[in-house]
Amino acid sequence: MPKISVIVPVYNTAGYVKRCLDSIINQTFKDIEIIVLNDGSTDHSEEIIQEYCKIDQRIKYLKHENMGS
Numbered sequence: 001m002p003k004i005s006v007i008v009p010v011y012n013t014a015g016y017v018k019r020c021l022d023s024i025i026n027q028t029f030k031d032i033e034i035i036v037l038n039d040g041s042t043d044h045s046e047e048i049i050q051e052y053c054k055i056d057q058r059i060k061y062l063k064h065e066n067m068g069s
Helices: 017-025 047-055
Strands: 004-010 030-041 057-066
Touching: 004 017, 017 030, 017 047, 030 047, 047 057
Parallel strands: 004 030, 030 057
Antiparallel strands: none
8 A cells, every 4th residue: 555645636637737747756755656536628638647557557547527517
């Protein structure tokens, strides 16, 4: 069980999600899990996140329909 969980909420962040995930996976402390929660993005965020899931096993991807109003 990892010592730290990092939760990354995502909604149409294709322009930023790579930089965010790069920053997290390159931290010196490695005993983490990275939970990416996609809130129904309509841009290319999902494809980017799926690429990162292939690169780093610590990334867990969850998605659901948009919960905003």
